[in-house]
Amino acid sequence: MLLRPRLSLLRAVAPRPVPPPPRASLPVRRTLSSPAGAARTASAGDAPPPAQRTGPKGGRKSAPPPPHPRGSSVNPALFFPPGVDRDAAVAAEMVIPASNIVVGPYAGDSRVKEAEFVMSSARARDCPKDDRPEFAVLGRSNVGKSSLINALIRRKEAALTSKKPGKTQTINHFLVNKSWYLVDLPGYGTYHNDKIIDGIANGEKQSEKYNFALVFIGLFAAASQSARTDWSSFTKGYFLNRDTLVGVLLLVDASIPPQKIDIDCANWLGRNNIGLTYVFTKCDKSKKGKGGRPEENIKEFQETISSLYPEPPPWIMTSSVTGLGRDGLLLHMSQLRNYWDNEATMSP
Ligand SMILES: Nc1nc2c(ncn2[C@@H]2O[C@H](COP(=O)(O)OP(=O)(O)OP(=O)(O)O)[C@@H](O)[C@H]2O)c(=O)[nH]1
Numbered sequence: 273m274l275l276r277p278r279l280s281l282l283r284a285v286a287p288r289p290v291p292p293p294p295r296a297s298l299p300v301r302r303t304l305s306s307p308a309g310a311a312r313t314a315s316a317g318d319a320p321p322p323a324q325r326t327g328p329k330g331g332r333k334s335a336p337p338p339p340h341p342r343g344s345s346v347n348p349a350l351f352f353p354p355g356v357d358r359d360a361a362v363a364a365e366m367v368i369p370a371s372n373i374v375v376g377p378y379a380g381d382s383r384v385k386e387a388e389f390v391m392s393s394a395r396a397r398d399c400p401k402d403d404r405p406e407f408a409v410l411g412r413s414n415v416g417k418s419s420l421i422n423a424l425i426r427r428k429e430a431a432l433t434s435k436k437p438g439k440t441q442t443i444n445h446f447l448v449n450k451s452w453y454l455v456d457l458p459g460y461g462t463y464h465n466d467k468i469i470d471g472i473a474n475g476e477k478q479s480e481k482y483n484f485a486l487v488f489i490g491l492f493a494a495a496s497q498s499a500r501t502d503w504s505s506f507t508k509g510y511f512l513n514r515d516t517l518v519g520v521l522l523l524v525d526a527s528i529p530p531q532k533i534d535i536d537c538a539n540w541l542g543r544n545n546i547g548l549t550y551v552f553t554k555c556d557k558s559k560k561g562k563g564g565r566p567e568e569n570i571k572e573f574q575e576t577i578s579s580l581y582p583e584p585p586p587w588i589m590t591s592s593v594t595g596l597g598r599d600g601l602l603l604h605m606s607q608l609r610n611y612w613d614n615e616a617t618m619s620p
């Protein structure tokens with residue numbers, strides 16, 4: 273079996289007791305000539321990068337990426353993909369619209385020419401066993417995971433959606449262009465847990481369903497045995513054992529205020545060295561009153577997560593109704609995928 277390096281471009285890290293200094297002053301180790309180094313983020317304490325879970329495949333060397341065009345402005349909140357020097361000035365047109373994602377040298381053809389549903393797996397070990405790269409779509413129940421997949425592949429009901437939470441119950445693989453997978457997953461939490469971040473302080477106040485989700489992300493051991501069995505042998509097993517996982521699209525509902533469970537999930541992924549991209553969904557939905565505007569909710573969410581990361585994580589605004597963010601997200605996935613492919617064929 274081919275061993276692939278897992279992208280840790282954007283690992284979420286555990287919350288820090290003290291907020292870090294402004295990001296602009298953080299040391300950065302990315303270089304144009306070292307994609308492997310580019311995958312790692314340097315912390316303020318200059319801690320060693322996390323160990324890769326799998327090593328690069330030996331053999332054929334890839335060509336070095338072309339130099340990145342330089343522009344006139346620097347935005348410290350931008351996400352720099354592999355192959356782009358974090359110190360490089362970036363022209364506005366090099367940033368994907370409605371996102372903080374810079375387009376780098378690994379970005380390629382991102383068109384979806386064909387897509388098909390391949391299989392539904394009840395267990396992680398039943399998932400496809402070929403070597404194709406994949407992106408997992410994760411988020412709370414009803415956040416719009418299945419809808420996003422349909423929007424990306426431009427198929428109305430390839431992935432089944434519902435107004436009622438809990439529609440997707442298995443791991444569903446969709447093959448795109450016969451070369452990579454999008455994976456639809458069951459949601460965590462419930463749609464009715466619309467508590468704001470500060471509102472969830474301790475496990476006692478949480479409902480059984482809320483605990484159910486937290487068991488999945490390994491944070492609380494106090495939930496029922498049945499819940500623990502379901503998640504630990506299923507979705508969690510998928511994340512911990514899937515060598516072909518390029519990254520996670522962590523969906524966050526922009527039409528409601530930030531939810532602590534999403535941050536907890538990001539932290540769990542970070543602790544397990546799994547790279548993520550925040551995908552804000554339902555950006556077309558706007559209600560009157562506090563917490564009703566996507567822009568405000570996204571800003572609040574970003575302020576909350578900013579102290580968790582040594583460098584800004586990638587994020588993008590989307591709507592499965594209007595198509596906002598669709599092409600940009602596909603382009604972003606193309607650069608992560610190409611980097612993953614490229615890196616996997618380099619000599620150690
Ligand atoms: N307005 C709006 N509604 C959306 C959007 N995305 C999804 N929805 C709606 O949200 C509901 C849930 O969508 P799903 O795609 O089934 O959500 P899911 O995350 O797959 O849910 P589970 O499978 O239960 O975990 C459906 O009624 C969708 O039509 C969006 O971008 N805008």
Ligand SMILES: [Mg+2]
Pocket residue numbers: 417418419432433439440456457
């Ligand atoms: Mg679904």
